[in-house]
Amino acid sequence: MATLARKQRFPFPDMQDWFEAIPSKFSMPALRIEDYTEGDRYVMRAELPGIAAEDIDVVISDGVLTVEAERTERDIDKNHNEIRYGAVSRSVTLPPGADEDDVQADYTDGMLTxxxxxxxxxxxxxxxxxxxxx
Structure with missing residues (x-):
């Protein structure tokens, strides 16, 4: 008996290219994080490559840790651009027992800890x- 193979074909093959062509001003960049407990400390690390330390704000209030940052676009003519610009923000709930008066932050090589x-x-x-x- 012959088996018929049916090839699935996406009805709009250029759609992925269309989404990638949307200017970065309309797409929200993501702030990727990881968090863990190390000894007697809660640690949250965030990827913030290409952002100056003075453009990063870390706030703790009512048991919530918030990181806000902004990458501003350089005002030059570009032939091609895949870099995302704009503001990003991410908040995490601190674990029970977190001491909001005992906080340390370090920014090295594009990684905020x-x-x-x-x-x-x-x-x-x-x-x-x-x-x-x-």
């Missing part, structure tokens, strides 16, 4: 007895 000390764990939930009238 922020570490936060982990103090004592927060107290466990307390169950409260409910009084009711007779």
């Amino acid at each position: 922020v570490s936060v000390g982990l103090g004592a764990e927060k107290a466990e939930a307390k169950h409260i007895e409910i009084r009711h009238g007779d």
